[in-house]
Amino acid sequence: MEIPSKYNPANSEDKWYSYWLKNGFFHSEPDNRESYTIVIPPPNVTGVLHMGHMLNNTIQDVLVRRARMKGLNACWVPGTDHASIATEAKVVQKLKSEGKSKTDMTREEFLGHAWDWTEKHGGIILEQLKKLGASCDWERTKFTMDKDLSQSVIETFVDLHNKGLVYRGVRMVNWDPSAQTALSDEEVIHKDEHSKLYYLKYIVEDTKEVIFVATTRPETILGDSALCVNPNDPRYTHLKGKRVIVPIVGRSIPIIHDDYVDIEFGTGALKVTPAHDINDYMLGQKYNLEVIDIFNDNGTINDKVGMYVGVDRFDLRKQIAIDLQEAGLMEKIEDYDNKVGISERTGVAIEPKLSMQWFLKMEELSKPALEAVMNDDVALYPSKFKNTYKHWMENIKDWCVSRQLWWGQQIPAYYLPNGGFVVATTPEEALVLAKEKTGNDSLTIDDLRQDEDVLDTWFSSWLWPISVFDGISNPNNKEIEYYYPTNDLVTGPDILFFWVARMIVAGYEYRGEKPFSNVYLTGIVRDAQHRKMSKSLGNSPDPLDLIAKYGADSIRVAMLLCASAGNDILWDETLPEQGRNFSNKIWNAFRLVKNWEVSETIEQPLSSKISIDWFDSLLSKSIKEMSADLDNYRISESLMQLYRLFWDEFSGWYLEMIKPSYQKPIDKATYDATVEFFEKLLKLLHPFMPFITEEIWHFLGERKEGESIMIELLPEVTEIKEPLLTEIEQSKEIITAIRNIRKSKNIANKDSVELKIKGGKLTAESESVILKIANVSSVEVVTKDVAGASSFIVKGIEFYVPLGDNLNVEEELLKMKTELEYTQGFLKSVLKKLSNERFVNSAPAKVVEIERTKQADAEEKINILNDQITKLSNI
RNA sequence: GGGAGCAUAGCUCAGCUGGUUCAGAGCAUCUGCCUUACAAGCAGAGGGUCAGGGGUUCGAAUCCCUUUGUUCCCACCA
Numbered sequence: 001m002e003i004p005s006k007y008n009p010a011n012s013e014d015k016w017y018s019y020w021l022k023n024g025f026f027h028s029e030p031d032n033r034e035s036y037t038i039v040i041p042p043p044n045v046t047g048v049l050h051m052g053h054m055l056n057n058t059i060q061d062v063l064v065r066r067a068r069m070k071g072l073n074a075c076w077v078p079g080t081d082h083a084s085i086a087t088e089a090k091v092v093q094k095l096k097s098e099g100k101s102k103t104d105m106t107r108e109e110f111l112g113h114a115w116d117w118t119e120k121h122g123g124i125i126l127e128q129l130k131k132l133g134a135s136c137d138w139e140r141t142k143f144t145m146d147k148d149l150s151q152s153v154i155e156t157f158v159d160l161h162n163k164g165l166v167y168r169g170v171r172m173v174n175w176d177p178s179a180q181t182a183l184s185d186e187e188v189i190h191k192d193e194h195s196k197l198y199y200l201k202y203i204v205e206d207t208k209e210v211i212f213v214a215t216t217r218p219e220t221i222l223g224d225s226a227l228c229v230n231p232n233d234p235r236y237t238h239l240k241g242k243r244v245i246v247p248i249v250g251r252s253i254p255i256i257h258d259d260y261v262d263i264e265f266g267t268g269a270l271k272v273t274p275a276h277d278i279n280d281y282m283l284g285q286k287y288n289l290e291v292i293d294i295f296n297d298n299g300t301i302n303d304k305v306g307m308y309v310g311v312d313r314f315d316l317r318k319q320i321a322i323d324l325q326e327a328g329l330m331e332k333i334e335d336y337d338n339k340v341g342i343s344e345r346t347g348v349a350i351e352p353k354l355s356m357q358w359f360l361k362m363e364e365l366s367k368p369a370l371e372a373v374m375n376d377d378v379a380l381y382p383s384k385f386k387n388t389y390k391h392w393m394e395n396i397k398d399w400c401v402s403r404q405l406w407w408g409q410q411i412p413a414y415y416l417p418n419g420g421f422v423v424a425t426t427p428e429e430a431l432v433l434a435k436e437k438t439g440n441d442s443l444t445i446d447d448l449r450q451d452e453d454v455l456d457t458w459f460s461s462w463l464w465p466i467s468v469f470d471g472i473s474n475p476n477n478k479e480i481e482y483y484y485p486t487n488d489l490v491t492g493p494d495i496l497f498f499w500v501a502r503m504i505v506a507g508y509e510y511r512g513e514k515p516f517s518n519v520y521l522t523g524i525v526r527d528a529q530h531r532k533m534s535k536s537l538g539n540s541p542d543p544l545d546l547i548a549k550y551g552a553d554s555i556r557v558a559m560l561l562c563a564s565a566g567n568d569i570l571w572d573e574t575l576p577e578q579g580r581n582f583s584n585k586i587w588n589a590f591r592l593v594k595n596w597e598v599s600e601t602i603e604q605p606l607s608s609k610i611s612i613d614w615f616d617s618l619l620s621k622s623i624k625e626m627s628a629d630l631d632n633y634r635i636s637e638s639l640m641q642l643y644r645l646f647w648d649e650f651s652g653w654y655l656e657m658i659k660p661s662y663q664k665p666i667d668k669a670t671y672d673a674t675v676e677f678f679e680k681l682l683k684l685l686h687p688f689m690p691f692i693t694e695e696i697w698h699f700l701g702e703r704k705e706g707e708s709i710m711i712e713l714l715p716e717v718t719e720i721k722e723p724l725l726t727e728i729e730q731s732k733e734i735i736t737a738i739r740n741i742r743k744s745k746n747i748a749n750k751d752s753v754e755l756k757i758k759g760g761k762l763t764a765e766s767e768s769v770i771l772k773i774a775n776v777s778s779v780e781v782v783t784k785d786v787a788g789a790s791s792f793i794v795k796g797i798e799f800y801v802p803l804g805d806n807l808n809v810e811e812e813l814l815k816m817k818t819e820l821e822y823t824q825g826f827l828k829s830v831l832k833k834l835s836n837e838r839f840v841n842s843a844p845a846k847v848v849e850i851e852r853t854k855q856a857d858a859e860e861k862i863n864i865l866n867d868q869i870t871k872l873s874n875i
Numbered sequence: 876g877g878g879a880g881c882a883u884a885g886c887u888c889a890g891c892u893g894g895u896u897c898a899g900a901g902c903a904u905c906u907g908c909c910u911u912a913c914a915a916g917c918a919g920a921g922g923g924u925c926a927g928g929g930g931u932u933c934g935a936a937u938c939c940c941u942u943u944g945u946u947c948c949c950a951c952c953a
Contacts, residue, residue, distance in 0.1 A: 840933085
């Protein structure tokens, strides 16, 4: 069989993914094994895969595949989120492009379009995940709007209402004029903005006196209902009880005195607009001021004041500035930097607005969730997020859960004909409650009007780890009891509050137990210039293109190598190249082993015997280290450990040590051991690089249909022989020294050299390895000096490579003198420490002992070097 | 405005409770090599007063204080 020298991922990836699917390796059913569960952070149903998903899902797949190979019953539940506001916005936009408008449709018509859209685009992202190699249990794919999941949401709302935790009321909320819905505080992003500070003139009624008021939002003068100054501000004390005229509007409003106003800021006078600012609203309540709501839901001016009707809020700001100036009521305009609340979903400026909404009381609910994280029942990785979490949970506010949208779970509240409402899971139940409440037995379902609003998307996703196993409606079912609590959650820190915190809350409220034990928070994928990846910058590569170009394994390696825990990922295209090169390295090691001719009759060389023994120990040691890393979610480090083990130790050293001469067969014992090592390495690599490892594993041995590396068990740790590891490290040092001599003297590898040893000896095993790798023809222990030789010292033993006339005495002397100087300097620093009485007395005996050994070693080396220099100088 | 984190080779990061090699890795760089698995490779090399300053200690990249820079979270200063 001719194997190409380059690995081609295209030949194996789809093939093996189909094979895994066909054999049902991803599917999990409860059994008597221990479970290992991950629920996917459900991507938006209409989303497409981006680099963030790649990172996130690669990490999840590594964890799941590893758990599976540890013999656990691994279950990774995939699914998508209906993403209420985002999806609705997309559908509205699509309809608009077709000349249709949501406002012209009934709710049912609109939802019809939304479901069409979902069916058309939904699940694309899940198909893309398959290209990455994600081993999700696709038979369990869920959607947050599936019937049973929606049912869970409704039941939860009703339950929380019955517990008295849900209330309805008029509050100042964050209004998104584009989506025309309320948002929760978490959905508002505060952004720095260069804006203007306008100084307006308010004239005191019946006088000529002018009060200057600084504002960033001059358009809100339409809604002014008072002017507020600090009672301790001497500039304004004489104005107590007076009124001022709102510029342009001409309305007379009172002057109120409250120490909320900062004397230092602006002019010390504040215009109060209770309908459009949270602070002004509070002042309004305190002083019983009129609330004048001047905006329509879409951000244009309504007809309340009778001016500028229908003008957009930002157009009005410009217009009113002009009008104020023309009327002589504007003192000046200054540049000003402030923060503006932006809708997380639509990107438009938030308008604080009074409206009737549904809220969930969070204070009591959040207590167990706070404690769980504080005592590491739910462990966050990296743990620095504990602080952030704590701060948020301790200052948690009620959650506005209603959204003025159609796409989502409609709030199960039913209004009664003569006021009041009931909350129930079905209209039928609502009717029963309504009859009880009103005492009116003649009510019918048609008399009840269901609330128009839907619930916040996160009100469904906070149940995700429970609802995917139907644990809300059906709390004692076999699945939820087996898979819950889940093990690991992998997600971005940007949704720590939106989602993670709330899932923990829901977990304790509905299962009395945490939803997961560990939360791995990934970094953000950025480009090499540290810029966030975004469509508009065009710096975000298409993951599918990358997979097509480099192969999924290479992309996975690339993502993981740069993803040290908690740090942002700086992506550039040398990373997948590194992944590809590594794939190729593995492939070529496979080619080497595969092409050997195995002989049952030839004897196993001593060098092979010790090499096998050595690598066996090294492998065990590495397994231990990389497992410890993985257990602590140091995924990048564990992969790097494996990378070096395979590349440097296995390919660079081990294979060279046991490799038969050109076109010679290999003995069976060595061959078998090597194949076994290779298989173990493949198994360790499999969670990171599932495709290439499966491909090679299948060709490395005889495999039957239905066998797969992904369901094999990870290799066990055997005895770690430390002395052997040291011995081989020493041999490597000797080999490297010989290579250096070869290099400086231009001695080709094919020309053998002799090696003389003085002042010690090597074991037969070490010697055999050195003979083989360094192409040494003979090793001889001598007691006399070796003339005409280049020398080096390893662990107090002198080594000589005879060079005859080729030796450059000057050069050799220089080399020795440099080393002597270095060693003397080293000795000096050691002696300095040891001559310090306080060090010798205070430091632990072990540390002092080490220093003494260093001293002895250095002195020995200096003696040898001095000796060698003297002799060489006398030639 | 409040809080948290980070600052170690050109780049990205390790360095666990202060003490085994006068600071490690990967990538990049430089120098040799198309050596019969692999040039997507092999053999080597260079590169850091551990952000600045102070302190604790026999001993500090590691602990404390401080300055500077940087990132993030929270917050109702018009």
